[in-house]
Amino acid sequence: MSKAIPEPVTNLIEAFSRLPGIGPKTASRLTYYLLRTPDDITLQLADALRDLKAETRFCSVCYNITVDDPCAICSDAQRDAETIAVVEEPLDVLALERTGVYQGRYHVLHGAISPVNGIGPDELKIRELVQRVVQEHILEVIIATNPGLEGDATAMYIQRELTGKGVKLTRLARGLPVGSDIEYADSVTVTRALQGRSEM
Amino acid sequence: MSKAIPEPVTNLIEAFSRLPGIGPKTASRLTYYLLRTPDDITLQLADALRDLKAETRFCSVCYNITVDDPCAICSDAQRDAETIAVVEEPLDVLALERTGVYQGRYHVLHGAISPVNGIGPDELKIRELVQRVVQEHILEVIIATNPGLEGDATAMYIQRELTGKGVKLTRLARGLPVGSDIEYADSVTVTRALQGRSEM
Numbered sequence: 001m002s003k004a005i006p007e008p009v010t011n012l013i014e015a016f017s018r019l020p021g022i023g024p025k026t027a028s029r030l031t032y033y034l035l036r037t038p039d040d041i042t043l044q045l046a047d048a049l050r051d052l053k054a055e056t057r058f059c060s061v062c063y064n065i066t067v068d069d070p071c072a073i074c075s076d077a078q079r080d081a082e083t084i085a086v087v088e089e090p091l092d093v094l095a096l097e098r099t100g101v102y103q104g105r106y107h108v109l110h111g112a113i114s115p116v117n118g119i120g121p122d123e124l125k126i127r128e129l130v131q132r133v134v135q136e137h138i139l140e141v142i143i144a145t146n147p148g149l150e151g152d153a154t155a156m157y158i159q160r161e162l163t164g165k166g167v168k169l170t171r172l173a174r175g176l177p178v179g180s181d182i183e184y185a186d187s188v189t190v191t192r193a194l195q196g197r198s199e200m
Numbered sequence: 201m202s203k204a205i206p207e208p209v210t211n212l213i214e215a216f217s218r219l220p221g222i223g224p225k226t227a228s229r230l231t232y233y234l235l236r237t238p239d240d241i242t243l244q245l246a247d248a249l250r251d252l253k254a255e256t257r258f259c260s261v262c263y264n265i266t267v268d269d270p271c272a273i274c275s276d277a278q279r280d281a282e283t284i285a286v287v288e289e290p291l292d293v294l295a296l297e298r299t300g301v302y303q304g305r306y307h308v309l310h311g312a313i314s315p316v317n318g319i320g321p322d323e324l325k326i327r328e329l330v331q332r333v334v335q336e337h338i339l340e341v342i343i344a345t346n347p348g349l350e351g352d353a354t355a356m357y358i359q360r361e362l363t364g365k366g367v368k369l370t371r372l373a374r375g376l377p378v379g380s381d382i383e384y385a386d387s388v389t390v391t392r393a394l395q396g397r398s399e400m
Contacts, residue, residue: 005294006267008255012248018241020233021226031252032291033220035265036310039253041218048212049246052231053239055208065235067206091232094205110236 009035061132063108063125065090073105080104082139086129086158088112088146096144104142107132112150113157121157130161140168147174147192209235261332263308263325265290273305280304282339286329286358288312288346296344304342307332312350313357321357330361340368347374347392 009031016027034042058064059071062084066072073079073093083104087093088111096102109124121127133141143158145151159169175193176185185193209231216227234242258264259271262284266272273279273293283304287293288311296302309324321327333341343358345351359369375393376385385393 006256006265008248008251008267009265012245012252015241015245015248018245019230021229026221028291029221030219032265032289034249034252035256035290041215042249042253045212045215045218046246046249048208048215049234049242049249051208052212052234053242056206056235065206065209065232067208089232090235091228 058108062106063110063128064093064106081136083142084129084132084138084140085142085144087144088151088154092144092146104140109145109154112145112154114150114153124154126158126161129158130165133162133165133167138167140170143169143171147172258308262306263310263328264293264306281336283342284329284332284338284340285342285344287344288351288354292344292346304340309345309354312345312354314350314353324354326358326361329358330365333362333365333367338367340370343369343371347372 012031012034013024013027016022016030017024022030055067056065057067057069059066059069059074061070061074064071064073068075080103084107085096085102085104086107086109087096088109090108093106093108096106107125107129109126109129111119111124113119113121113124129141132138141158141162143155145154155171162169173196174189175196176182176189182190212231212234213224213227216222216230217224222230255267256265257267257269259266259269259274261270261274264271264273268275280303284307285296285302285304286307286309287296288309290308293306293308296306307325307329309326309329311319311324313319313321313324329341332338341358341362343355345354355371362369373396374389375396376382376389382390
C-alpha cells in the first residue's frame with residue numbers, strides 16, 4: 001500500500017497531524033490540496049513557520065509574544081504602568097486589546113493551573129508576576145483568567161500570593177454574555193450574574 | 201490593536217487561513233500552539249512543506265503523485281498492465297490500494313467535470329487517458345469517479361470518448377455501503393442497489 005504514497009507526502013501528512021484538532025484525514029486533505037496548488041502558497045506557509053520561530057520571542061517583562069524586547073505594549077509610555085491584566089494566553093491579550101478600553105499593561109501566564117494536565121504554579125509565570133507587582137509598584141492587578149475551573153484555581157492561587165503586597169486585586173465580571181438569552185444560559189452563569197448584579 | 205500582534209505571527213495566521221477548511225480562528229489557534237511548542241515541530245512542518253514541492257511531481261504515465269517518474273505502480277512489472285482504474289484524485293488511489301484487491305494500474309484525472317466550477321474535460325487528464333488506452337492496448341477501463349453528479353458526468357464523457365476504441369468499460373458498483381442500515385439509506389442509493397442487484 002505505501003507504494004502509492006511517496007515519502008514527502010506521508011511526511012507532510014504526519015507533520016500536519018501533530019497539530020491540535022487536525023486528524024489524519026484532515027492532514028491528508030490539506031497535503032493533497034497543497035500538491036495541486038501553485039508552489040507559492042506552500043512556500044509562504046513554510047517561510048511563515050520558519051520566521052515564527054526565528055523572529056519572535058517572549059517579552060522579558062510581560063511574556064507576551066513579541067519581535068522586539070520589551071514588547072510594544074510594555075515600552076509604550078502612554079499606557080498606564082500601574083495596572084496589570086493577568087491573562088492565560090497571548091490570544092487573551094488580543095481579546096482585551098480589541099475592546100479599546102483597557103489602557104494598562106499585561107502579564108501572560110502561559111497556561112492555567114491544571115493538576116490533571118500536570119501544570120502547577122511553577123509551570124506558569126506567577127513568580128515573575130509577584131516580582132513585577134513588588135518592583136514596579138503596581139496599584140491594581142486585574143485577573144483575567146478564563147471563567148472556569150482552571151482559571152478559578154489560578155485566580156485563587158494568585159490572590160494568595162499577592163495578599164499583603166499592598167495591591168488592589170480585581171477579576172473580570174462573570175455573567176450573561178451580551179446578546180444572549182437568559183432562557184438558554186447555564187445555571188452557573190445565571191448564578192454568577194445574580195451574585196454580580198449591579199444597581200440601576 | 202495590531203501592536204499586540206507581531207508581524208511573524210500575523211503572517212503565519214494568514215498563511216494557515218489560506219488552507220481549505222481553516223478559518224481565521226483555527227489559524228490563530230494553530231499559530232499560538234506552535235509558539236508554545238518546541239521548535240522542531242514547527243521546523244519539521246516547514247521542511248515537510250518545502251520537500252513536498254521540491255521532491256514530488258506527477259507521474260508522466262498515470263498522473264499520480266510520485267517522487268520517481270514513472271511512479272512505483274506504473275513501473276511495477278507484477279501489476280496487470282492491461283487494466284486502468286480512472287480516479288478523480290490521488291487520495292482515491294489510496295482508497296483502492298487499501299483494499300489489496302486491485303492489481304491493475306491507475307489514471308488520475310485531477311478533478312471531475314463541473315461546469316459550476318468552470319472545470320471542463322480539457323482541465324482533466326482525459327485526453328491523456330484516451331491516448332494511453334490506444335497506445336498501451338488496454339483491455340479494461342474501470343471508471344472509479346465519485347458516485348455523484350460530477351463523477352457521473354465525467355464517467356459519461358469518458359464513456360463517449362472511449363466508445364469504439366475496443367476497450368471494456370466498467371464502473372464501480374453503487375449500492376448500500378457495507379454495515380449500513382437500509383432504513384436510513386437515501387432513496388437514490390436504494391434505487392441504485394435495486395438496479396444493481398445480483399443473483400444469490
